[in-house]
Amino acid sequence: xxxxxxxxxxxxxxxxxxxxxxxxxxxxKILNIAHGSFYAVGAYVTASFVAWSVALGLxxxxxxxxxxxxxxxxxxxxxxxxxxxxxxxxxxxxxxLLVLVTYSLFLILEDATKLIWGAVPYYVxxxxxxxxxxEMGPLSYVGYDFTLIGFAIVCGLGVWWGLNRxxxxxxxxAVIHSNEIAASMxxxxxxxxxxxxxxxxxxxxxxxxxxxxMISVQPGLASGVIIVSFAVVIIGGLGxxxxxxxxxxxxxxxxxxxxxxxxAAELFSIYIxxxxxxxxxxxxxxxxxxxxxx
Numbered sequence: 001x002x003x004x005x006x007x008x009x010x011x012x013x014x015x016x017x018x019x020x021x022x023x024x025x026x027x028x029k030i031l032n033i034a035h036g037s038f039y040a041v042g043a044y045v046t047a048s049f050v051a052w053s054v055a056l057g058l059x060x061x062x063x064x065x066x067x068x069x070x071x072x073x074x075x076x077x078x079x080x081x082x083x084x085x086x087x088x089x090x091x092x093x094x095x096x097l098l099v100l101v102t103y104s105l106f107l108i109l110e111d112a113t114k115l116i117w118g119a120v121p122y123y124v125x126x127x128x129x130x131x132x133x134x135e136m137g138p139l140s141y142v143g144y145d146f147t148l149i150g151f152a153i154v155c156g157l158g159v160w161w162g163l164n165r166x167x168x169x170x171x172x173x174a175v176i177h178s179n180e181i182a183a184s185m186x187x188x189x190x191x192x193x194x195x196x197x198x199x200x201x202x203x204x205x206x207x208x209x210x211x212x213x214m215i216s217v218q219p220g221l222a223s224g225v226i227i228v229s230f231a232v233v234i235i236g237g238l239g240x241x242x243x244x245x246x247x248x249x250x251x252x253x254x255x256x257x258x259x260x261x262x263x264a265a266e267l268f269s270i271y272i273x274x275x276x277x278x279x280x281x282x283x284x285x286x287x288x289x290x291x292x293x294x
Contacts, residue, residue, distance in 0.1 A: 002139060003256045009145045011252030012152035013211045017225060018232040018244040019159060020203030026176045026239040027196035030087065031095070033102040035204050036226030037109035038074060042205025043212040043221060044113055045070040047122035050212075054126055063127045067209040075202035083197040088190070106222065114219055121218040128213040148210055155203070160241050172196060176239070228255075231270050235277045237284025246285055250277070 021035045049066040082105065090098055131143030163169035174182040175192045183189045208221070215221075232251050236243025250273050258269035277285060 001136070003253065003260050005136075005139065005141065006259070007253035007256035008149060008249065009252075010255055011248040012149040013207045014228060014232060014252060015152050015245055015248035016155050016207035016210070017204055017229045018236070018248055019155060019241065020200035020207075021229050022233050022236075022239055022241070022244050023159070023203070024197055024200035025233070027172060028083075028087070028091070028193050029095075030098050030102065031230075032200070033099060033226060034105040034109060035102075035200070035229060036222035036224070037106050037113075038078070038201045038204040039208040039225045040113055040217075040221040041078070041109060042071050042074050042208030043215075043217045044117050044122065044208075045074055045205070046209040046212040047117075047124050047217050049073075050124050050126055060126045060130055063124075064130070067127065067212070068206070071202055071206035071209045074205040075198050079198040079201040080194055083194050087197070088193070091193075106226070110219070110222055113222075119219055121216040122212075123216060124212040126213070144213065148214075151210060155206075156241060156245055163241075227267075228270060231274050234284060235274050237281075237286040240284070240286035243284055243286035 017035070017039055020038075021032060024030060024032050024035070046067050049070040050063045053062050053066045054060075086101070086105065087098075090101055128142060128144050131147050134141045134143050134146060161169075163173055171182070171187055172192055174185070174187060175189055175196075179189045182192075228251055232244060232247035234247070235250055236245070236247030251270050254269045254273040255266055258265045262269075
């Protein structure tokens with residue numbers, strides 16, 4: 001039971017990160033190495049926003065709103081500028097070049113967080129105990145952890161519904177399947193790409209905001225997150241929401257199993273799970289979208 005609960009809790013926030021990563025790949029056809037950096041920036045901005053809400057004497061409940069506002073601020077301030085003035089210049093070029101560009105962006109954002117917030121760890125404790133403790137037999141968990149699971153489910157269902165049941169979502173799907181045909185039908189492909197990137201960054205920074213109360217916010221967050229996020233989307237299949245969910249659960253359970261039975265193999269266990277899946281399904285479990293150049 002401990003392995004199961006720990007694995008699902010870990011998978012919940014990882015799914016939100018992977019959801020943004022697979023959405024950006026589906027629309028922009030970019031393997032965004034800098035995606036983990038937006039997670040880290042979201043965590044840092046959350047630490048600042050929550051600290052300000054506490055300094056103003058607001059109730060800890062308001063810290064939850066501060067977390068969402070922090071994620072939205074990161075997405076709305078940084079994503080449009082990066083997509084318009086950096087990434088758009090490289091659309092249609094070699095995939096390796098795009099990987100190098102996003103890796104450069106990763107390094108820039110990593111240094112920017114150190115420049116702004118320094119190397120001292122930040123702790124966002126105020127929201128963590130808002131939901132009390134839950135007793136499950138001999139096990140005791142913080143209620144916030146299970147709130148995070150519910151939040152991940154809402155995010156997944158919301159993105160799926162938005163893509164498959166709304167007019168805007170159908171426009172995004174049209175761009176994913178063929179941006180040339182979408183453009184010939186009058187769809188503003190550049191605008192769709194911009195807002196898809198903004199939403200992908202929002203999901204990454206939102207995951208950082210939601211996990212900030214559970215971790216020590218410090219340099220190095222981005223590199224660890226992007227590694228496991230790529231493992232999730234590779235296992236599940238690039239461009240698949242269902243694949244991101246199943247991949248996150250597989251990675252979460254593999255990590256929890258290793259942590260409780262063989263801690264030294266924590267990161268290694270993720271690669272083993274990924275290798276086993278790729279042996280039988282090289283394209284991933286739920287491959288739906290084939291990358292095409294813009």
